[in-house]
Amino acid sequence: MYEVEVKVPADHDAVRDALAAAGAEEGATVEQADTYYDAPHRDFASTDEALRVRRVRTGDTEDARLTYKGPKVDTRSKTREEIETGVEDADDAGAILEALGFSPAATVRKRRTYFAVGEYAVVLDDVAGLGEYVEVEREVPAADVDDARDAAYELLETLGLDPADQIRTSYLGLLLE
Amino acid sequence: MYEVEVKVPADHDAVRDALAAAGAEEGATVEQADTYYDAPHRDFASTDEALRVRRVRTGDTEDARLTYKGPKVDTRSKTREEIETGVEDADDAGAILEALGFSPAATVRKRRTYFAVGEYAVVLDDVAGLGEYVEVEREVPAADVDDARDAAYELLETLGLDPADQIRTSYLGLLLE
Numbered sequence: 001m002y003e004v005e006v007k008v009p010a011d012h013d014a015v016r017d018a019l020a021a022a023g024a025e026e027g028a029t030v031e032q033a034d035t036y037y038d039a040p041h042r043d044f045a046s047t048d049e050a051l052r053v054r055r056v057r058t059g060d061t062e063d064a065r066l067t068y069k070g071p072k073v074d075t076r077s078k079t080r081e082e083i084e085t086g087v088e089d090a091d092d093a094g095a096i097l098e099a100l101g102f103s104p105a106a107t108v109r110k111r112r113t114y115f116a117v118g119e120y121a122v123v124l125d126d127v128a129g130l131g132e133y134v135e136v137e138r139e140v141p142a143a144d145v146d147d148a149r150d151a152a153y154e155l156l157e158t159l160g161l162d163p164a165d166q167i168r169t170s171y172l173g174l175l176l177e
Numbered sequence: 178m179y180e181v182e183v184k185v186p187a188d189h190d191a192v193r194d195a196l197a198a199a200g201a202e203e204g205a206t207v208e209q210a211d212t213y214y215d216a217p218h219r220d221f222a223s224t225d226e227a228l229r230v231r232r233v234r235t236g237d238t239e240d241a242r243l244t245y246k247g248p249k250v251d252t253r254s255k256t257r258e259e260i261e262t263g264v265e266d267a268d269d270a271g272a273i274l275e276a277l278g279f280s281p282a283a284t285v286r287k288r289r290t291y292f293a294v295g296e297y298a299v300v301l302d303d304v305a306g307l308g309e310y311v312e313v314e315r316e317v318p319a320a321d322v323d324d325a326r327d328a329a330y331e332l333l334e335t336l337g338l339d340p341a342d343q344i345r346t347s348y349l350g351l352l353l354e
Contacts, residue, residue: 041218041278051277066264068273083272086265087243095260096245100228101218 002073003082004148005137006156008165012124012132018159019115024122027114031057034108035094036172040101048072050172051102055090064090072168073145108171120155127171134161179250180259181325182314183333185342189301189309195336196292201299204291208234211285212271213349217278225249227349228279232267241267249345250322285348297332304348311338 019026037051044050048071056063063086070081087093094104109128114121125133136155140148153163169177196203210232221227225248233240240263247258264270271281287304302310313332317325330340346354 039277049276051273066270066273068276070276083269083276085269085273088263092260092262093243096228096243096262099226099245099247099260100216 001082001139002142002145003080003137003139004145004152005135006149006152006163007133007135007167008156008161008163009167010132010134010161012126012134015124015134015159015161019117019122022117022158024115024117027116028058029111029113032110032112034172036105036108037097037102038105040103050170051097053087053090053094053097064088064093066093106172106175108175110171117155120152122155122159125171130171130174133167134159178259178316179319179322180257180314180316181322181329182312183326183329183340184310184312184344185333185338185340186344187309187311187338189303189311192301192311192336192338196294196299199294199335201292201294204293205235206288206290209287209289211349213282213285214274214279215282217280227347228274230264230267230271230274241265241270243270283349283352285352287348294332297329299332299336302348307348307351310344311336
């Protein structure tokens with residue numbers, strides 16, 4: 001599966017009004033802390049890959065996930081191959097990576113609220129040190145990437161946002177800039 | 178914590194009798210399939226490290242764990258630093274490792290039965306392609322490694338086994354020989 005994901009900077013108050021008008025369903029609000037790792041044998045900045053340990057706090061529950069993101073397969077959106085599994089203990093997962101020679105590069109912290117609009121997730125991100133963003137995302141098979149990306153642009157317009165404002169740089173990249 | 182682990186080849190029927198006489202408590206029997214990975218940037222055979230995805234089937238339940246084993250810190254036993262975390266999906270964990278350039282080297286399959294004798298776990302392993310082994314193991318802080326290893330040797334003798342038969346080669350190593 002490929003993740004189609006389009007991100008724009010956006011004032012959350014205005015977007016919340018548009019989401020309500022569009023009949024969007026509000027989901028959970030979570031705190032995410034994403035630690036990205038450098039590899040000992042590849043320059044992820046050149047290969048356009050990423051390796052991440054994500055800690056997610058939802059109310060009193062804390063979950064962790066290990067994620068590999070492959071290079072972008074589409075220059076118009078940020079579509080990548082993504083492989084992910086839950087891990088029991090984020091600290092142990094990080095310690096295994098460090099023992100193998102990977103090193104923590106930076107940690108991105110954000111407060112994220114999910115909305116569902118049809119097949120799409122609309123997420124409102126408040127990113128520490130960066131500000132407010134909206135992402136529209138959906139996982140689809142490779143054959144459906146083009147259609148899903150076009151529909152994501154239409155959804156952004158429905159929410160009063162301009163797809164031309166799309167930012168292809170990751171939060172990690174923006175923080176490191 | 179360090180894992181003190183002593184392994185000898187042993188006929189399981191005889192050891193089961195000795196365990197019963199020693200008042201050992203029989204625990205679970207599980208099927209384990211351990212896939213070991215080669216690294217793209219280090220020769221684990223030279224560095225004496227290991228990276229493993231373990232699938233464990235207990236009755237109808239399947240669990241998976243990701244484990245890093247550091248070099249042996251003790252030439253007399255097989256003591257190593259071990260870092261481990263449960264993973265939600267063994268296939269996804271393996272796919273992440275492969276995307277990062279690690280490659281599956283071999284898979285060790287065994288049927289393992291646990292017994293508890295005091296602070297020690299005594300495990301009876303029936304390893305596909307290798308035969309029957311007994312391992313005595315315990316996790317201890319670094320300062321207690323010497324004492325724990327001596328006590329493991331004594332326990333082996335109590336079970337009618339000879340510590341001099343100790344095999345320091347891993348099942349993976351034995352299979353690859």
